[in-house]
Amino acid sequence: MKPAPFDYHAPTSLAEAVALLARLDDEGCDAKILAGGQSLMPMLAMRVARPEALVDLRRVPGLDAIRLQDGYIAIGAMASKRAAELSELVREKQPLFHAATRLVGHQQIRNRGSVGGSFAHADPASEYPAVALILDMQMVATGPDGERVIPADEFFVTYMTTALEAGEILTEVRMPVLPTGSGWAIQEITRRNGDLALAGVALTLRLEAGRCTDARIAAFGVDATAVRLTAAEDSLRGAVPNSESFARAGATAAASLGDPMSCIHASADYRRHLVGTLVERALAEAAARAR
């Protein structure tokens, strides 16, 4: 379990990193960006990933800020998940993202793992892509031509594949402040505490005058990317928020899934059933929070 040989680069500025990536790309070198290393390092050790060069962002300053800006929360891609977890701003203004962060691995992993790394890695069982979809998050990519903002629904392309170009670095993720009164929940089923989810659901819920006015629901761990469960969302619009409508939304969600993934721990049928259960339970949790 030792990596195949690779060149190692540790640029000390963003400009240097971008230029380096452009040069490596020109040379036809297969380069990979190293952030927190919590997913990439094991893949290297198992020789599942065999880049010719690693570009380590650890020494690039200015990529780990967490701040409120123009009404949205911006998190630098190199901010650790632990930093996001400990951020008062994130906890108060975007509790769904905060809760999702706490579900990522264990604290030791969150100490090292970067926020941006999870988005760029795009693991289908990851919590962040689902949250990104329902919050309409925006990803800021920096490349040779400057910054580019990519909306979440365009960012995640398929299994571990994003819209980032070879020469681009994900430098920041942006998310709206959760509107006051919004209900939210994120629930997942894992075999053990901290494991990747067999299935998970994140959602937000708006209630007005005793009716659901808006629901945004996404599932993770069931398909090549996180998926919006629009049929379930539609079933809730205008509905009275109660166990019946939530059960109906759960059943609708389960039925709307295409062909869920299957593994030794969870068959496609089981995953489909779990999504229905999780939607139902998460709606109840979110409704209790909504005002």
Next chain:
Amino acid sequence: MAFDIPTRTEDLPTDAPRFIGKTVNRIEDPALVSGTVEFIDNLSLPGMLHCAILRSPHPHARITRIDASAALALPGVEAVLTGEDVARWCDPCFTAPEGWGNYCLAVGKVRFVGEPVVAVAASSRYVAEDALELIQVDYALLDAVANPDEAMAPGAPVVFEERRTNVIQSRTYTWGEVDRVFAAADRIVSRQFRWNRVGANPTETFGCICQWDLADNSLICRGAYQTPRFMAIGRAASLRLPANKVKVVSHAQGGGFGGKGGPRGTDIAALLSRKSGGRPVKYIEDRMEYLLAGGGQSWDRYYDAALAVKADGTVTGFKVRLVDDQGAGAEGYGTISAAKPLAAFTGNYRIEAAFYDLTLVATNRAPTYPYRGYGPPPHNLVLESLMDVAARELALDPAELRRRNYIRPEQFPYTVPSGNEYDSGNYAAVLDRVLELADYRALRETQAQARAEGRLVGIGVVSTVEPGVFDWNAYATVGVPGVGVPEGVKVAVDVFGNVTVAVGFNLQGQGQFTVAAQVVADYLGVDMNSVKVTTASTDVALPHFGQGGSRLGVAVTGAILGACDKLRQTFCRVVAHVMHTDPEQIELFNGRLRMKQAPEHGMSIAEVAGLMLSRSDLLPPGVEPCPEATFVWVSPNRNQPDDQGRCRSYLTAAAATHVVQVEIDRDTGQVKILGYYIVDDCGTRLNPASVEGQLQGGVAQGVGAALYEEYVYDAQCQPLVSTFVDYLVPTIHEVPMTVKDHLVTPSPVAPLGAKGCGEGAIHTTPAALLCAINDALAPLGLECRETPASPQRLWKLLHDQA
């Protein structure tokens, strides 16, 4: 000289033991927590090379060509080893029964995925792994046998062609009048069970550094060795060396649990050293290698079992048919695990007759190895599950059914039908205490409320006997010869009165060094701080075995007491000589050799040792200037088994009852452990904290086996589990901190009355959890008869019914 091994702490030469029976700090821990223990991977030797192993991707295939020339040409590569070298220099490893073993590298064909095919020694592990990618191996694929049914089908492919069958052993054992008790039973309850493959996963995998001295034709193996002497003999045989030319140096180990394979890795590293001109070669097994084909797979079992029960709940007979998938051969001694239940086949109960139909089958899965507890965890699951079924059918409380069948305190020593003798116990008292501790009535009340709400809450009440202090004779029927497992120590007092205890084993986590220091300190009346426990390498160590079979705490205690008694006798002679009296007039008490008639006259241990080492003129005739003694302890009173395997095998019989309450989530199949209570009785608790650690650790592994862990293979015999992402060892979040209490029924035959206690919890926990799960499912008429009871499995049971 006759030696006196006290079986009671009151018989120690002290007015009150200061250390035995107390929760003393472990002497191992400062080095462990400060990181100064020399685990094998911390060690580098000058000129050392690093080994990497190319492994078979196929479960069954003939090797038609190996081309390693490109690997050999890679800068940094010093040697490449193939089956051709191995066939020339080696023999297949020892197995039980004989003749079911592989060479350390595949010769001619591969029999399981992960079997070593080519090994490389290079300047670093990185280079060695690069070299593996340059090796070409051509295979002609053979059909694999993926399970015992396939393996026993007519015309099935044969894993070991020279054996002409895949059945390693098939035989029956009949103990008592089985047919009569089954014919006379009012009720026969029978079920089938599937226990899927699980196994040991120590924090540290196997590792070693081997160095072949080409001039002397001798070998030094340093490594994470659990049973060093056994390993040395095995290496001598497989590597065709005189046994006295193989020296094994056992380093501290990051856990063992039976899974520290090692023979293959050692032989490969040794041969690479031989091939690279005698340079030391390090092999560190990585976790993927370990999970794929290390020593960590055990107990792959298919059970069909029945209990004969009278209307009043008296259980009279127990029949078990076991088909055990051993994987590709018997190199890991997985066969032994199937014989171990003979030591306590009928558990805590007065079951008068029993029958065991045992079939051991070779398949193309990885070979199986011992795992903590050996065979009883699945066996007890079968027995205890049937006890619960019987209770349900008779409308008896499961605790009450057990109570009615317990062996009674006055019946000890008690010989079970399968032959072993239990030394002592009070099972009803253990049950009473745990029911009180758990507030069993309240648990049943909360269960009734939960059921009324439609929730699936269940309670398991499970009793087991833990055979302690294993002996070879328990395994005679699967081809292990001999009676008596030795444990030897040397106790030496220096000129300042410090005491050194040299043992044949090294640290593995259980705390035996601490127990050794406690015993010697209490016997000789010195402080534990002045006791040093050290590991002797196999070239100088006394006959020993080390950890295994819940024996070492008891065995090392016996060995130290024997050595101390020898020392005492010598010291009495010396002191008598200088005091001009007879040795019978001198006694050792509270660390002083004193005159029985005038206790104020005497000498300290340090004074006697100092005198012996510096004043030969004062020594009595025939006494050497050597305040040291050796002793090799074996279990007393062991015997050869009869043709049905019956013998006095394990010396001690500890007992425990676990009570656990669980809830199953109907919608997800997840099991939540609501409460876990244990009362155990392992006689004298030499170090109570260590006993508690053994219990909690055993529970953790039991939770793993019952709910999480499984080595999954597909229908083509490809392993689907190769990392800890898929092999689910439970963490601190999944394992409940158990509520514990204990009783003390000392062993009348073991040193200081202590019983083996390393395996009792893993013997009990899987059964307790499955019984609780099935109690929860009972209102639905469902039963889970397969481990692990994973969420998917339970959901499917519930879902298929709906």
